[in-house]
Structures are given as C-alpha cells and as structure tokens.
Amino acid sequence: MTFQISVNPSGRQFSCEAGETILAAAIRAGVGLPYGCKNGACGSCKGKLVSGSVELGLHQERALSAAEQTTGHTLFCCAVPQSDVTIEAREVLGVGDFPIKKVPVRVAKLERAADDVMIMSLQLPATERMQYKAGQYVEFLLKDGKRRAYSIATPPHSDELLSLHIRHMPGGLFTDHVFGAMKEKDILRFEGPLGTFFLREDSTKPIVLLASGTGFAPIKAIVEHWAQARSSRPVVLYWGGRRPKDLYMHALCDAWSKTLPNLRYVPVVSDAQADDGWTGRTGFVHRAVMEDLPDLSGHQVYACGAPLMVEAAQADFTAQCKLPEDEFYADSFTSEADLADAVA
Ligand code: FES
Incomplete structure (x- = not known):
C-alpha cells in the first residue's frame, strides 16, 4: 500500500510506501525536506502535520517536545503515515539536483x-x-x-x-x-x-561558519567552494576545540585568512593547558561569535559539530542575537554517528 504526501505551501506531492517514513520517501522522490541525523535526535526535520495521521517512532524529547506534539508538530524522519497526509514544511531547493x-x-x-x-x-x-x-x-x-x-x-x-x-x-x-x-x-x-546542510547561494548575507572538532569537514568544503565561486559575501569562520591540537587544520585556516581577503578566521580553545602555549581566544566557540557579533539579524549561520554546541548556538543566536530562525543551518550528525558507533 502507498500513501500520498502533499507538501504545503509548495504543493509538491510524492508517494510513501507502507512502513516508510515521510523523510525517507521524500529523499527517494528528490523532495528537499530539511534533515540532519535521520534518527529523531536533532530536530532538523521538524514540521507540521496539517491533515492525516502518522505513527511517530522513537525520538528524543529535545528534538520534539510533548508540547510541540500537541500543536501538530512532528519529525518527518520518524513519522510513518497511516493515511494520505498533508504536511507543512520549508523545502530546500536544489536537494534533488x-x-x-x-x-x-x-x-x-x-x-x-x-x-x-x-x-x-x-x-x-x-x-x-x-x-x-x-x-x-x-x-x-x-x-x-x-x-x-x-x-x-x-x-x-x-x-x-x-x-x-x-x-x-x-x-x-x-x-x-x-x-x-x-x-x-x-x-x-x-x-x-x-x-x-549546504551553502544557500541565493543569499547575499554575510556568512558565519561555526565548527567544533571534526564538524570542520563540511565547513572546509563550503569555504573552498565559496572561494572557488569568487563570492563577494564576507565569511567569518569560528573553529573550536578543547585543546589547540583539536584544530587539526589550523595552518590551512590561517593560510585562508591571509590569502582570501573576505575571510576572517577565529580559532577558539575551551580547555587550553599551560604547556599548549595558547595565546588565542578561549571559552566556548559559539560564545565567541556572540561577543564579536551581538547582532546577527543580517547574517546566515552554518554550524556543524557536537550536538550540544549546535543546540546552544541555535538557541542563543536566535534568542539573544536576533538571528532569524530560518537563517540557522546546522548539521550535528557527525557526532551522533560517532556516538552511535561508540555504543554499537
Ligand atoms: S533528521 Fe529528524 S530529528 Fe534529526
């Protein structure tokens, strides 16, 4: 049996096999629903169920609270339709390219x-x-x-x-x-x-890139793509680690900041030891962004790294620095995958 999924406001439609989640069916159909972890942990796929019924699988409270469920919100990565459904979701253009x-x-x-x-x-x-x-x-x-x-x-x-x-x-x-x-x-x-999680190139807003640990990987791809495209959008890159050695491509970032006039690089270390000889910024990396850019109302932010860092950045940037909610793009799956691996 298949069910029909309709997406508001775009009007796109796709079919969903019995037992399949709405997100899995959307990916198969090339429909760009936003997502990250695909396992109910990050909340990136949250949207509204306008009509129809779904069975909601296991998920974490921080991704979807009980209060949100009562207002019709659901996680498309965990929602298995039980009928034809209509959902409300912000679609990401270009995903099916x-x-x-x-x-x-x-x-x-x-x-x-x-x-x-x-x-x-x-x-x-x-x-x-x-x-x-x-x-x-x-x-x-x-x-x-x-x-x-x-x-x-x-x-x-x-x-x-x-x-x-x-x-x-x-x-x-x-x-x-x-x-x-x-x-x-x-x-x-x-x-x-x-x-x-990729650069929205239809915007002209300045870009804040925020990484912790190996969350630097997609950020590196974004910077190199941005440089190759000769974009004139200013970029500031914040990369945080516990110790300086966690910034394992610090030299590359330093070189970018010297050769790419529109890029600024701010390394941040949270737990420097005396023998590290660290003289740069210290503390939580997302806090450094807030100190430097207390008004993010005209920016886009791309964050990747530990889920706790990504969640804190999203909450604090939107609540305290006026970042519009839909200008925060995040991926925290890298650490989730590592976590799953560690307990496997
Ligand atoms: S993608 Fe659904 S909660 Fe992360």
Whole structure:
C-alpha cells in the first residue's frame, strides 16, 4: 500500500510506501525536506502535520517536545503515515539536483591529522562521478546493515578523491576499524550525496561558519567552494576545540585568512593547558561569535559539530542575537554517528 504526501505551501506531492517514513520517501522522490541525523535526535526535520495521521517512532524529547506534539508538530524522519497526509514544511531547493547513488569506493589514502582524527581519501570507480553540494555527506553501508555518516570535506570542484575527517571513538566498531586494521586499497560502499546542510547561494548575507572538532569537514568544503565561486559575501569562520591540537587544520585556516581577503578566521580553545602555549581566544566557540557579533539579524549561520554546541548556538543566536530562525543551518550528525558507533 502507498500513501500520498502533499507538501504545503509548495504543493509538491510524492508517494510513501507502507512502513516508510515521510523523510525517507521524500529523499527517494528528490523532495528537499530539511534533515540532519535521520534518527529523531536533532530536530532538523521538524514540521507540521496539517491533515492525516502518522505513527511517530522513537525520538528524543529535545528534538520534539510533548508540547510541540500537541500543536501538530512532528519529525518527518520518524513519522510513518497511516493515511494520505498533508504536511507543512520549508523545502530546500536544489536537494534533488543530484542523484543519490550507492557506489563502491577504494581507500586511496589514510592520513592522521591528529592523534584521534584520520583523513580518509576515497577513490570512486573510474566510470563514476559523484555530484554533490559543498557541505553534504555520505553514509557508509556496513556489512551488518548499519550505516555511518560522514561529511565530505572536499569541495565539489575537486572531486577526484573524496576526503572525510573521521574521529576515533574507542570502542566504536567502525572507527576502531579505521584506526586499526583498515588499509589503503580496501573497498568500502557508501551512499550519497545526502543532507540539506549546504551553502544557500541565493543569499547575499554575510556568512558565519561555526565548527567544533571534526564538524570542520563540511565547513572546509563550503569555504573552498565559496572561494572557488569568487563570492563577494564576507565569511567569518569560528573553529573550536578543547585543546589547540583539536584544530587539526589550523595552518590551512590561517593560510585562508591571509590569502582570501573576505575571510576572517577565529580559532577558539575551551580547555587550553599551560604547556599548549595558547595565546588565542578561549571559552566556548559559539560564545565567541556572540561577543564579536551581538547582532546577527543580517547574517546566515552554518554550524556543524557536537550536538550540544549546535543546540546552544541555535538557541542563543536566535534568542539573544536576533538571528532569524530560518537563517540557522546546522548539521550535528557527525557526532551522533560517532556516538552511535561508540555504543554499537
Ligand atoms: S530529528 Fe529528524 S533528521 Fe534529526
């Protein structure tokens, strides 16, 4: 049995198989509903159910509160239709531009960027090319049916190798393998491109990029894409880590700030030790943004990293710095995936 999904206000329609979530059906149909974690943790896919009924699967209270449910809100990544439904959602233009493919890839290079960060470069088959938007991610398809999501750190214009930044979560099946037995020339399978976290190029607003840890990966792709497009929009990049070594591409960011006139780089360290010799900004990275830019009413913000950082940034920027709610774009799945890996 299939159900018909109608989207307000665009009027787009797509069909949903029995047992399928609204988001899964939308991705299949190339309809750009916003999303991040796809597992009820981040709230990015939240929207309204206008008519019809859904069964809402497991999700976290922070992603959808009981109060929000009473006002008709739901999470499209967890909502399985029980009838034809109409939903209200802000659609992301351009999501369906590129086909989502499952492809085998060869591990071309494994390079340690820090004790606990591996840069994995992947080679697609000679006959394949993957088109994507800077900021999107791929999901590894593991043998046990599980998936692990990682952002693509290379910009679309230099896609002969795709690089991913992988943080080691000791005890996690996938990352233990990456930091242990995995070697160059191994074959993996992934699906992509996925995600709605990418630069909205129809805007002229100044851009704030906010990253923590390996949340830097999609931000790197966005910066390199922005530079290649010769955009005149000013960019300020905030990258936070606990210790200076967590900013594992600090030298690259420094070089950008010297060679790209419209880009400013602010590294922020929250837990510097005396022997780090750190003389830069300290504290929480999103707080540094608020100190420097107390009025974000004319900006767009792109944030990727630990869920706690992303949530705090969203709440504080909109409540205290006048950032319009629909100008905050976020991806927190990297850490969610790591977390899932650690408990797998
Ligand atoms: S809660 Fe649905 S995508 Fe994260």
